[in-house]
Amino acid sequence: MRKTLFLAAIGLLxxxxxxxxxVFPPPSEPDRETRTAVVALGDSTMSGExxxxxxxxxxxxxxxxWCHRSRDAEILKTEFQADQKINLACSGANSDKLRxxxxxxxxxxxxxxxxxxxxxxxxxxxxxxxxxxxxKCFEAWGKRSDCTSSVAPEWTKRVKRMIPKVxxxxxxxxQTMRDSGYLxxxxxxxxxxYAAPVSPKMPRSLQNLSGCPLRTTDLEWVxxxxxxxxxxxxxxxxxKVNARFLDLARAGEGHEACVGGDxxxxxxxxxxxxDWEGLRDxxxxxxxxxxxxxxxALGHEQIARCLSEFLASPEKRDGACVPKLDxxxxxxxxx
Numbered sequence: 001m002r003k004t005l006f007l008a009a010i011g012l013l014x015x016x017x018x019x020x021x022x023v024f025p026p027p028s029e030p031d032r033e034t035r036t037a038v039v040a041l042g043d044s045t046m047s048g049e050x051x052x053x054x055x056x057x058x059x060x061x062x063x064x065x066w067c068h069r070s071r072d073a074e075i076l077k078t079e080f081q082a083d084q085k086i087n088l089a090c091s092g093a094n095s096d097k098l099r100x101x102x103x104x105x106x107x108x109x110x111x112x113x114x115x116x117x118x119x120x121x122x123x124x125x126x127x128x129x130x131x132x133x134x135x136k137c138f139e140a141w142g143k144r145s146d147c148t149s150s151v152a153p154e155w156t157k158r159v160k161r162m163i164p165k166v167x168x169x170x171x172x173x174x175q176t177m178r179d180s181g182y183l184x185x186x187x188x189x190x191x192x193x194y195a196a197p198v199s200p201k202m203p204r205s206l207q208n209l210s211g212c213p214l215r216t217t218d219l220e221w222v223x224x225x226x227x228x229x230x231x232x233x234x235x236x237x238x239x240k241v242n243a244r245f246l247d248l249a250r251a252g253e254g255h256e257a258c259v260g261g262d263x264x265x266x267x268x269x270x271x272x273x274x275d276w277e278g279l280r281d282x283x284x285x286x287x288x289x290x291x292x293x294x295x296x297a298l299g300h301e302q303i304a305r306c307l308s309e310f311l312a313s314p315e316k317r318d319g320a321c322v323p324k325l326d327x328x329x330x331x332x333x334x335x
Contacts, residue, residue: 050294
């Protein structure tokens, strides 16, 4: 009789393991269901690069890193209700680094808290290498030539190569949450695209080392072709894993770096930023321009405003952040 009961129990356990949608989750902390968290993953645009006020250990200190996680990063400025807002993003991260370095920490957080939303900004440091493109355009300005003729023909191919990498990363995020006992429906997974940090509408007097050393034709390509195409590629990846998508392609319109002329107070992106003291330090010199052309603290505040609206509207699969008539950034009512 005992042997029969034992064999029956083994059979039932086998059936449960085969038909279950998820592996059995690890035990969670007793108060997980009462302590909520929103988590940010990704690269410099999410970590807070350019916003200053960086967390200790993320600004190149001895034994630290260059993640540049800012206390003014957008995820920390959202009005979405959560007991904790946790920023795991790191400047320079690509899809591989997100999976290898940020997901283990996400697993820990998901086991100790009820994660209600994950916001991801990734892809630009994969095949598109967007910061590298801007650097080439900067170098081209110095040579009095354009960068568009050399980078534009390859851009579409770069974005296409990026899509499966971002898709794989989003699937890895999904699997991490499933392994932690979550259903896909129990949290929001939001993929956020990138805003154009510069504009051809800037004064010519600032198209130099005192502001934004980029040629008008290159600026036009960045705004009209490169950034929208990058956003469309990220939208494709998000759709494939049933994630929500927040389009930031037009988020900076009228507030890009250098468009303010002599008054940069209303700009949401950093101009050419040089850490002159860091240039004298061999260990920091390679990071001396790192903050250039990223959302500043005001930019993160505005993006957080739009992100808050989007997180509060889970029925919308897609959204776009656009400047409103009052000059602030808001969620588009179209679509």
